[in-house]
Amino acid sequence: MWPKAVLFDLDGTLIDSAPDITASVNELLSCYHLPPLTVAQVKAMIGEGVKKLVERAFAASGSPLTGQAFDEANRLMAEIYPRHLTQFTQLMPGAMEAVASMHASGIRLGVVTNKPQVAARSVLLHFRLAERFGAIVGGDAVLHGKPAPDGLLLALEQLESSPHEALMVGDSGTDVAAAHAAGLQVVIVRGGYTRVPIEELGAEFTCNNLSELPALLREMRTAA
Numbered sequence: 001m002w003p004k005a006v007l008f009d010l011d012g013t014l015i016d017s018a019p020d021i022t023a024s025v026n027e028l029l030s031c032y033h034l035p036p037l038t039v040a041q042v043k044a045m046i047g048e049g050v051k052k053l054v055e056r057a058f059a060a061s062g063s064p065l066t067g068q069a070f071d072e073a074n075r076l077m078a079e080i081y082p083r084h085l086t087q088f089t090q091l092m093p094g095a096m097e098a099v100a101s102m103h104a105s106g107i108r109l110g111v112v113t114n115k116p117q118v119a120a121r122s123v124l125l126h127f128r129l130a131e132r133f134g135a136i137v138g139g140d141a142v143l144h145g146k147p148a149p150d151g152l153l154l155a156l157e158q159l160e161s162s163p164h165e166a167l168m169v170g171d172s173g174t175d176v177a178a179a180h181a182a183g184l185q186v187v188i189v190r191g192g193y194t195r196v197p198i199e200e201l202g203a204e205f206t207c208n209n210l211s212e213l214p215a216l217l218r219e220m221r222t223a224a
Contacts, residue, residue, distance in 0.1 A: 001107075001221065002165065002220070002221060003107065003165060003166050003167040003217070003220075004107065004108060004161050004165040005107065005108040005109070005110065005156060005159045005161035005165055005166040005167070006102060006107055006108075006109055006110070006166065006167050006168075006169060006217075007109075007110045007111070007152055007166060007168045007169065007179075007184070008099075008109070008110070008111050008168075008169045008170070009111075009113060009146075009168075009169065009170035009171060010111055010115055010120055010123070011046055011047070011113065011115060011193065012046065012047070012092075012170075012171040012172065012192035012193035012194075013169060013170050013171045013175075013189055013192055013210075014091065014092055014095045014099075014111070014129070014210075015089050015090065015091055015092060015095070015123060015127070016089065016090050016092055017046075017085075017089040017123070018042060018043040018046065018193065019039055019088035020084040020085060020086065020087055020088045020089045021042055021046060021084065022037065022038070022039045022042040022043075023084040023087070023088065024077070024081045024083070025037060025042050025045075025053065025054075025057045027083075027084070028054070028057070028073065028076055028077050028080050029057060029061060032058075032063065032073075034058075034061045034063060035061065037057060037061070041060060043193050044193070044195050045057060045060070046193045047114065047174045047193060048114055048145070048174060049114040049115075049139045050074070050077060050081060050114075050115075050116065050139075051074055053077075054070070054073050054074055054077050058070075058073065081119065082118070082119060082122075085119055085122055085123050085126070086122070086123060086126045086127075089123065091127055092189070092191065092192075092209070092210060093191075093209045093210065093211060094209045094211030094212070094213070095129075095210050096127070096129070097210075097211060098210040098211065098213045098214055099129055099132050100132070101214045102213075102217070103132045105214075107217075108159040108160075108161055109132055109133045109134060109135075109159075110133055110134060110135035110136070110137065110155035110156070110158065110159050111124065111133050111135070111136045111137065111155075112135075112137045112151040112152050112155050112168075112178070113137070113138055113139065113151075114138075114139035114145040114146055114151075114174075115138055115139060116138050117136070117137070117138025117139075117140055117141045118138070120136055120138045121136050121138075124136060134158060135154075135155040135156075135158035137151045137152075137155045137158075138151075139151070142154055146174045146177070146178035147173075147177035147178045147181065148178060148181065149178050149181035149182035149183075151178070152168065152178055152179060152182040152184065153182050163182055163183035163184050166184050167184060167185055167186070167187060167217075168182075168184045168185070168186045168187070169186075169187045169189065169210075170186060170188060170189070170192075171188060171189050171191075171192020171193055171194055172188075172193060172194040172196075172201070173194060173196055173201045173202075175188070176188065176201045176202050176203050180202070185204040185205070186202075186203040186204055186205070187203065187204070187206065187207060187213065187216065188203040188205070188206050188207075189206075189207055189208075189209060189210060189213075190207070190208050191208075191209060205220070
């Protein structure tokens with residue numbers, strides 16, 4: 001059976017967390033008396049971890065930070081971020097059903113995200129998905145987050161699987177780059193947070209939403 005393991009991105013793939021992330025960004029900006037950003041603005045900043053999010057938020061506000069000021073903003077964000085995880089966040093269409101179907105079929109499942117590890121697990125517990133995943137790897141669990149392959153390789157180690165047995169499911173070029181660096185093929189799901197048209201991301205497969213993923217996997221096996 002191929003794939004024996006499937007790794008999922010979290011934000012923009014399994015969950016629509018942009019409204020909660022926007023709330024955390026705006027709480028941080030309010031500490032600096034800066035105006036709030038819109039969900040659309042923040043959505044375009046998601047994907048490479050919280051530090052990159054903070055950097056982009058202040059740049060978009062016309063007040064870029066460096067050095068000690070940037071470190072202090074990240075310290076504040078570390079306190080704020082955990083307060084905004086599940087109030088507005090929702091599962092992406094088909095996420096629950098796709099995960100349940102693949103888990104029931106014996107596929108080993110993992111999540112690899114640049115979201116902090118504790119935050120990622122908290123969200124998955126909230127939606128009663130954590131028990132389906134044999135590996136949950138946050139951005140702070142490895143030295144280099146995506147687009148580096150470190151998190152994917154750690155997840156595969158925890159799932160006792162190898163790259164040629166596995167598939168990555170994500171929504172952005174960051175996921176494609178990390179997967180290819182780790183030796184995995186990629187499915188990109190439409191409707192996520194990519195700032196680049198998905199046809200230009202270089203993924204091997206695409207689907208409109210996660211509801212289509214189990215059928216796509218069956219097609220892959222038949223073609224193989």
